Amino acid sequence: MATDIVAQLADSLAKTAVEDGELSYKGQGRKLDDAQSVEEMVKEIQDVQGLQALRLEGNTVGVEAAQAIAKALENKGELKRCYWSDMFTGRLRSEIPAALNSLGDALMLAGARLTVLDLSDNAFGPDGVRGIEKLLKSNSCFSLQELRLNNCGMGVGGGKILAAALTHCHKKSSAVDTPLSLKVFVAGRNRLENDGATALAQAFQLIGSLEEVHMPQNGINHPGVTALASAMQHNPGLRVLNLNDNTFTERGAIAMAQALKHLRSIQVINFGDCLVRPAGAKAIAESVSEGLPILKELNLSYGEITEEAALAVAQAVKDKDQLEKLDLNGNCLGEDGCKAVKDAMESVNQGGLLGSLSDDEGELDDDDDDEEEDDDDDDDEEDEEDVDEEVEEEEDEEEDEEEEESTSNKMSTPTLAPRPPEVTSFLSFPSPDKLLKLGAKRALLVQEQVDVTDATKTAEAFLKIASVYKEENNDVKNAVLDTIDTLLNKAFTNPSFQGYGFVSSLLVLLGLIKSEDKIKPVLVVPGHLHALEHVVRQDYFPKENVAVLEAFMSRSNKALESCGNARNSLLFTLQRVRSQS
Template identity: 40%
Template sequence: MFSLGEIGEQLKDVSRQSVGVSFAGQSLVLDTADDALQVVEAIKACPCLEYLDLEGNTLGTPAAEVIAEALKEKGTLLKRALWKDMFTGRLKTEIPKALEYLGTALCIASSQLTELDLSDNAFGPIGIEGLANLLASSPCYTLQQLKLNNNGLGISGGKMLAKALEKCYENSSNEGMPLALKVFIVGRNRLENEGAQALASVFERLKTLEEVVMQQNGIYHMGIAAIAKGLSANPNLRVLNLNDNTIGLKGAKALAKALPIFRGLEELNLGDCLLKTKGALVIAEALQIHGNHTSLRNLDLGNNELRMDAGNAIAKAMHDKTLLTNLQLDGNCFGTEGREKLRQILTKLRKIDALNSLDEDYTEDEEEEDDNEDEQSEEDENDNNEDEVSDKDNEEQNNIARSTVVTVAEFMKSPIGEKLLLLQGDVQAFIDYVTNLANQSNTVEQKYIEELLRITMKVSALCDSGYMNVRIKAESLSDALYAKLFSYAVETNQISNFNNALLVNLGLIKSEDKTSGKIDWNLEGCFKALEKIAQRDYFLTQTRSMLKVFLEKPIKTSRANVIDPFQDSKTALKAVLDSIQVT
C-alpha cells in the first residue's frame, strides 16, 4: 500500500538536501589564481553554498587566496568544508598560509560550519598553526564533525589542536552556544601519550562526543587511561576506535571502567592493541553486563594475542547483543580447539553469522606462555615505554646492552626491538652475514639482494616500535642498509631485480618463486621507514616511480568488504613520493 505520509516525508528529505560546489577527485593542480578560476566561478554561481568539496586536488597559496576571496562573499551559508587531500605535493611552508586565507574568509563571511574535514593533508604541527585561529573562531562554534586523519600532527601538533579546541569551547560558551562536537577523527597522527592526554582534557569538557577515532597513534596505557577518563563525560558515545595503539592490561582496565557509561555503544575497535588474554578478559567482563550494550554492532579484537579463555569470554559477552553483525577475532592464538569452542558458543547464542573469518591463527608460531609470565611481560613492556625518556631507565638499558650481545643470526631468528639494541657490530655485520649466505648460492648477486632486502625489512619493521631508542636505531640501520642495497644493485646491474624484490617484500605483488618465505614482518614499520628513505639522494628515481604505481593499486582479496590494513601507511608514503616529484 502507498502511504501519502511517507511520500510527503521523502519529498521533504529531497528538498532538504544540501547544495554546493564539488571538484572532488578531479586531480586539479591549482598553482596560480588563474588555475583556480573555475573553482571561483563555480562558488560565485552557486545560489546557496552549503558545502565546498575540494578533495583530491592540490592548492597552492595564490589559488587558495582567490578561492578565499570568493568565500568572503559566498561563504555565509557554508556548513561543510570538505578539504581532504587538498595539498598533495605542496611545501609545508605553503600550507599554513593557504589555511589562514581560507579560515579568515570564513570568519569574515560569518560561516557556521558543521563539518570540517582536512584529513590526508600531511601538514604536521605547522599546519595547525595556520588552522588554529579558525578552530577557535565563530565559524567553528557550531562544529559537529572534525576530521583530521593522517595529518602527521605529532605530540606538539596534538597539543596545539587541543589548545585551539579549548579556546573554541571557551569562546563559544561565552557566546551562549558551547561547542557541541559529536565526531572527532584524529587517527594516524603519532600523538603518543602527551598528545592523547591533551586532547582527553578537551573530551572531558565537551560531553557531547558520539564518535571518536584515534587509531595508529603510538598511545600506551597512560594515554589510554586519560582518553577513557575524558570520554567518561560523554555518555552518548556510539563509536570508539583505538585500533593499533598499545592498550595492554592497564589500559584495558581503564577502558573497562568507562565502558558501562556508553550504554548506546555501537562500535568498539580495539584490534591490534596488544590486549593479550588478561586485557581481553577485562573488556569482556565490561561488555557482558546484561542490557548495557545492546546496540553493539561491530566489535574488533583481532590481532591481540588472545588465547582460548579470552575467546570464550568474548563470545559469551555477546549474549544480548541482538544487533551484532561484525565480530572480528582473527589473528589471535586460539588454536584449533579454541576456534571450535568459540564457534560453538556463538552458534548456541545465535551470533555465529556475525563472526568474521578465523583464517589467521598464530598459536603454532608462538611458544605457550604461563599467564603470569604473560601478564608480567606486558606490564614491564608498557611501563618501560612510559618511562623511556627517563635518564634512569636509559642508564639501565645501557647497562643491559653492555652485559650481553646478540649476533645477526640471532636477531634474524627473532627480530625484536630488544635484540636490535643488543646487536653486535654495525651495518658491516649484516653485510658479512649476507655475503656468507650469497657465496653459498649459484646466483650470488641475486641471492645477495634477496637476503639483504629481507634483513632490511626486518630491521625497518621496527621503525614502528613504541620505544624511542628502538625506533632511532632501526631508522639509522635501515638508512645504511638501503644505501648498501641501492649501491650494490647499481654496481651489479641488478636494479630491475631489486625493484621487483622490493615490491614482493612490501606485499605489493606476489612472488613468482613459490618457495619464498611468507612476509612475517610488520609492514607498517617498513612503509614508515620508506617515508624517510625515499627522500635520500641514493634512492633511485625509477624505484620511486615504480612504488607510486603499485601503492595506488587496491589490495586483492578473496573476502568481500576487507579493508587494506596498510592503506593509511601507503597513502602517507605516496604523499611523500608525490612531494619529491613536485618540489
C-alpha cells in the first residue's frame, strides 16, 4: 500500500505542471536532442489554450528539439513569459545560436508580446547574444519588462551587441508610441568590463524606465562605473542597484554617489566588494544623508573603508526609518573602529541592523593609504592605454577574443601556491591587457600556478595564454610566447610529464578528437594556432609529436574553419619541422 502511494506521488510530481496559463518543465533534467524526444512536449504545448508562460529551465535542448518546440509556438500569440535559463547544459556553443534563433523566430511569427525573457546560466557567449538579437529588436520585445541574462559569458562583444539591440528596440517602439519600458535588467558574471558596461549604460540612459539593475562580477572599473552612474540618473524609478564585486575605486564611487542624489526611489544599494575606499564611502554617506528616504539595504562591505568613513555612513543612515540592513563587514576599521560603529548604531536603536563585522581587516597604516593613491593613478594610466588599444582593434577580433575567454573560463584552473589576485584574474578571464599588467615576471608568476606534472592542466593553461595572442601587437605577442615558453619548457623537462598526453589533451580541447570524458572543447581562435606554431619550433618540444599534430591539423574540421591563414601557416611549419627531423 505504502509503495503504491509513493509511486502515485512520484508519478504526480513527474507530470508537467499547467497552471494559470503556465506550462512548466522546470528542473526535469530532460535530454532533448531531436524532434522525437520532444513529441510529447510539443503536443502538450499545442494543446494548452491561452499559453502565457513556458518554463524550460533545467533541461538540455538541442537544435532539432528547439526547432520542433519552436514549430509548436508559432501560433501561441498570447505567450508573454519565457523562462529559458540553464537549458543548454552539455551543448556545443555552436548549437546554441541556432536553437535560440528558431525559438525567437517562432515568437515573432506568433506575434507574441513578451514581458519576461530569462536566459540566465546559458554560457553562450557573444554568439548567443546574436542568437537573440533579432528577437530583441522585434515587435515581440516592445513590451519587455524583465531581461535576465545572468552568467551567460557575454563578454565585451556580447555586451555591445545587446546594447545595440536594446537601443534599436527602444527607438523602433517609440516610433509607434509604445516605447520599450524595461524594468528589470540582470547580467551578473558576464565579463562585460568597461566597454560592455559603457555600451549598456548608453542604452539604459535612453530607456529610462529601469527599476532593478543587477550587474555584479563583471570586471568593471571606474570608467564603466562612471558611465553607469550617469545612466542611472536618467532612471528615477530605480529601486535596486547591485554592482557587487566590481572595482569602483574612489573615482567610481564618487560618481555613483552623485547619481544616488537623483534616485529617491532606491531601496537596495549593493556596492559590496567594490573597493569604494574612504573618500568614496564618505561621498556615498553624504548622498544617503541628503536623500534616499526609503532606503532598506546598504552594502559597503569589503571596500577598504576606514573607521572615520564607516562612522560617516552610520551617521548617514540614522534617520532612515525603513532601513533593514547595513553591511560594513570586511573593511579596515580596526578593533576600536568596529566598537565605535556598533556604538553609533546602537545609540540610535539601529544596532540590530548592522551586519557582522567579523571579517574586519584591521586598521590601514599610512603606507597602505599611499599605495591606494598610487593604485588609482595607475588605474588612470592603464585605462587611457586600454582606450588607445581598443580603438585600434577591429570589432570582430574583439568579439572572437571574448568568445574564447568565455570558453576558456570553463576549463579548470589549477590551485597550487597562494595565487596573487592579478594572476587569478588572468587565468580566470584571460585578456591581453591583464597579461601585460603582470609585468616582467609574468612568465614565472603564471608558471608557478600550473601543475606541470598534469598534462591536461598544462594544455588548458597553454590555451588560455595563447587565446590572447595578437599577431599585430608585438608587446602582447612577445608576452604570450615568453610565458608559454617558460611554462612548457618546465613541463617537458619534467621527467614525470607525459608529452604525448599533453598533445592528446590539446587535440581534445581544440575539438579535433572526441573525449570519453565528454570534455567541452574551446572555441579555436587564430592565437591558439600561432602560439602552437611557435612551440613546435622550440627545442623543448618532442619532435615525435609533430607528425601527430600535422595529421589532425590537415583534416577537414569545422573547429578550424575560422582560422584559415593561421592553420595554413601552422601546417607549413609542421611539415618543415618534420622534414628536418
